[in-house]
Amino acid sequence: MIAVSMALLQHVTSLPLAHALRPRSCLAVSAPSRKLSASSPSRATHVDPHVLLGMTEPELQQVAVDLGQQGYRGKQLHHLIYKRKIKDIQEFIQLPQAFRNNLQEAGWTIGRSPIYQTVTAADGTVKLLIKLEDNRLIETVGIPVEVEKGAMRLTACVSSQVGCPLKCSFCATGKGGFSRNLKRHEIVEQVLAIEEIFKHRVTNVVFMGMGEPMLNLKSVLEAHRCLNKDIQIGQRMITISTVGVPNTIKKLASHKLQSTLALSLHAPSQKLRESIVPSAKSYPLEAIMKECKDYFLETSRRVSFEYALLAGVNDAVEHAVELAEMLHEWGRGHHVNLIPFNPIEGSEYKRPYNKAVQAFAAALESRKITVSVRQTRGLDASAACGQLRNEFQKSPLRIDSTDTSQSESGIAVAC
Numbered sequence: 001m002i003a004v005s006m007a008l009l010q011h012v013t014s015l016p017l018a019h020a021l022r023p024r025s026c027l028a029v030s031a032p033s034r035k036l037s038a039s040s041p042s043r044a045t046h047v048d049p050h051v052l053l054g055m056t057e058p059e060l061q062q063v064a065v066d067l068g069q070q071g072y073r074g075k076q077l078h079h080l081i082y083k084r085k086i087k088d089i090q091e092f093i094q095l096p097q098a099f100r101n102n103l104q105e106a107g108w109t110i111g112r113s114p115i116y117q118t119v120t121a122a123d124g125t126v127k128l129l130i131k132l133e134d135n136r137l138i139e140t141v142g143i144p145v146e147v148e149k150g151a152m153r154l155t156a157c158v159s160s161q162v163g164c165p166l167k168c169s170f171c172a173t174g175k176g177g178f179s180r181n182l183k184r185h186e187i188v189e190q191v192l193a194i195e196e197i198f199k200h201r202v203t204n205v206v207f208m209g210m211g212e213p214m215l216n217l218k219s220v221l222e223a224h225r226c227l228n229k230d231i232q233i234g235q236r237m238i239t240i241s242t243v244g245v246p247n248t249i250k251k252l253a254s255h256k257l258q259s260t261l262a263l264s265l266h267a268p269s270q271k272l273r274e275s276i277v278p279s280a281k282s283y284p285l286e287a288i289m290k291e292c293k294d295y296f297l298e299t300s301r302r303v304s305f306e307y308a309l310l311a312g313v314n315d316a317v318e319h320a321v322e323l324a325e326m327l328h329e330w331g332r333g334h335h336v337n338l339i340p341f342n343p344i345e346g347s348e349y350k351r352p353y354n355k356a357v358q359a360f361a362a363a364l365e366s367r368k369i370t371v372s373v374r375q376t377r378g379l380d381a382s383a384a385c386g387q388l389r390n391e392f393q394k395s396p397l398r399i400d401s402t403d404t405s406q407s408e409s410g411i412a413v414a415c
């Protein structure tokens with residue numbers, strides 16, 4: 001959904017973290033009727049049957065047993081994949097050569113894709129392009145923040161789809177088209193790729209890269225399980241962002257995860273929201289707010305409302321007043337994260353002046369709404385979410401005819 005810049009934490013603004021990244025001096029490190037619904041879970045394959053990454057320990061034990069090994073070999077596989085983070089089956093040197101060969105002959109792979117490109121910003125933010133098996137490119141962003149005593153918090157902003165069908169008006173990813181949902185291992189591997197680049201453990205994960213996570217909820221939940229249980233990232237350190245897809249917040253809440261829900265709101269009224277987020281036409285603001293309230297009641301986790309400030313569009317003090325009134329109507333447990341827009345190529349929107357941002361924040365605070373202003377990270381990295389991919393993969397994305405997830409989930413992709 002939206003990623004980390006207006007994208008460094010795009011969704012957290014619903015601007016993919018990426019939405020906030022703005023090109024300046026980038027250092028290329030390496031080269032070469034619109035119904036929106038996800039009510040019925042997709043029957044598409046969300047799991048590649050021969051990929052080890054994403055599997056639970058019992059599943060890995062079964063793989064070992066099926067290949068004539070004892071069950072404890074599965075535990076070893078788990079250790080090698082998730083603790084040692086080895087990328088090549090032949091490098092599992094703790095395992096017998098015959099077992100390694102058998103795994104490969106049976107078609108098993110670990111499920112790690114090559115890093116195609118990295119771009120590093122002056123503040124240390126790194127944006128990666130990962131090349132998937134079908135040559136599609138996806139973006140992932142690593143955001144390091146030094147915390148007390150020299151320790152580092154490393155946030156991975158991950159993509160959930162190749163492109164995005166939702167076409168939010170401010171978003172480079174939306175402008176680039178949509179191809180397919182990511183499989184669970186393709187989500188998990190983004191976190192491992194960030195760790196590989198930074199040589200540091202990822203501490204936080206935000207689903208704010210390319211794509212709308214709620215349109216690929218099954219894979220997102222499976223990846224969430226793996227990140228939490230296998231890679232040992234705390235649930236509270238994971239944020240799932242959405243622009244809003246009917247009935248999915250409820251579904252997410254039913255899993256009672258201790259993760260933050262970030263709703264990309266961007267407007268205090270239905271009419272204004274529809275002009276910024278076309279998919280909002282099929283999801284009234286009132287219905288979204290009710291689902292957010294239910295999420296809080298189910299999980300006791302505060303909902304974060306992401307609000308991209310677009311100069312002259314939604315950044316007036318009157319908008320802040322309206323927003324505060326609406327949030328109070330829907331109870332407590334709310335937090336607003338303001339994200340001053342960083343222009344993307346071809347966008348009609350402009351970044352508001354700092355004065356306007358401060359006035360907006362002050363109007364919320366004076367009405368007892370907790371508010372934060374997103375610090376724009378990686379502005380000099382490579383523009384907003386989706387722009388780096390668009391640069392390297394010029395052809396517009398098309399729905400992959402082999403991926404039936406869209407039609408089967410009943411999602412009309414044009415918003």
Ligand code: SF4
Pocket residue numbers: 001002003011014015016164165166167168171172173174175209210211212243
């Ligand atoms: S178009 Fe997609 S990726 Fe971009 S902000 Fe909207 S939901 Fe997020």
